[in-house]
Amino acid sequence: MGNPAHPLPTPSTQAGREGLAALLARPARAVVALDFDGTLADIVPDPEQSRAHPSVVPALSALAPRVAAVAVITGRPADTAVRYGGFAGAPGLDHLVVLGHYGAERWDAVTGAVSAPAPDPGVEAVRAELPAVLEEMGAGTGSGTWIEEKGGRAVAVHTRRAADPQAAFDALRVPLSALADRNGLIVEPGRLVLELRPPGMDKGVALEEYVKEAGAEAVLYAGDDLGDLAAYAAVEKLRARGVPGLLVCSGTEVPELAERADLLLPGPAAVAELLGDLARQLSRP
Numbered sequence: 001m002g003n004p005a006h007p008l009p010t011p012s013t014q015a016g017r018e019g020l021a022a023l024l025a026r027p028a029r030a031v032v033a034l035d036f037d038g039t040l041a042d043i044v045p046d047p048e049q050s051r052a053h054p055s056v057v058p059a060l061s062a063l064a065p066r067v068a069a070v071a072v073i074t075g076r077p078a079d080t081a082v083r084y085g086g087f088a089g090a091p092g093l094d095h096l097v098v099l100g101h102y103g104a105e106r107w108d109a110v111t112g113a114v115s116a117p118a119p120d121p122g123v124e125a126v127r128a129e130l131p132a133v134l135e136e137m138g139a140g141t142g143s144g145t146w147i148e149e150k151g152g153r154a155v156a157v158h159t160r161r162a163a164d165p166q167a168a169f170d171a172l173r174v175p176l177s178a179l180a181d182r183n184g185l186i187v188e189p190g191r192l193v194l195e196l197r198p199p200g201m202d203k204g205v206a207l208e209e210y211v212k213e214a215g216a217e218a219v220l221y222a223g224d225d226l227g228d229l230a231a232y233a234a235v236e237k238l239r240a241r242g243v244p245g246l247l248v249c250s251g252t253e254v255p256e257l258a259e260r261a262d263l264l265l266p267g268p269a270a271v272a273e274l275l276g277d278l279a280r281q282l283s284r285p
Helices: 014-025 057-064 077-086 123-134 164-182 205-214 226-240 268-283
Strands: 030-034 069-072 098-102 103-107 113-115 146-149 156-157 186-190 192-197 218-225 245-250 263-265
Touching: 014 030, 014 218, 014 245, 014 268, 030 205, 030 268, 057 069, 057 205, 057 268, 069 205, 077 103, 098 186, 123 146, 123 156, 123 164, 123 192, 146 218, 164 192, 186 226, 192 226, 205 218, 205 226, 218 226, 245 268, 263 268
Parallel strands: 030 069, 030 218, 069 098, 218 245, 245 263
Antiparallel strands: 098 103, 103 113, 146 156, 156 192, 186 192
């Protein structure tokens, strides 16, 4: 396994310590689930330039064969996360699963194929109306605000490049919520991004369904943003049913998440280090 493992960090809560202990005791019955942006990849001004931290694939390649399953759960299209993550063909990742669009899409490394239902017609309607709505709010072309289309399954509006990113974000929440509501969609807020997508799927639903499919008896979930709150809630529900879980937060920019985490890490580099250290711990005779 190369370098010796660092001592594993100690979760701050009893539930988190129990979750980590269960993962270490029964790794073959544990699921490790991870957000992508902000957790495995640093947040960057242009989402199309996002890439997994260089240590992520080696860490996952070492860890994945030692646990029941590894799942990446993301709001991005599944194939985009696969490309940006460098997951396809990586050694040791034969059974990695990427659940894209909050679980609406699924990529399995063992087949290399993406499965997905038909796109929601409300997304196309929103995509057509959105430029005019942004122009009306003074957030159109030239404002620094831009639209990210997510394979016909969601549309996101980013304000990170605006002159006042937080003010632009705050100003757009109500009109974009109204636009989403008119077309049967919901708005998922994140760090200076508002995503309009169909209801009914979130990271919590995706995680619960995958844990059930895998028959997991322990789960680790790591995330960094508001969209990960649903996955945190799913882990808390699983704990109440007797399935130990560990909640990891990457960064402290989202207090709502950080306050509920069992383990706080400074960012993707530290998440990759944790994954690698878990793999080395589990490889010991």
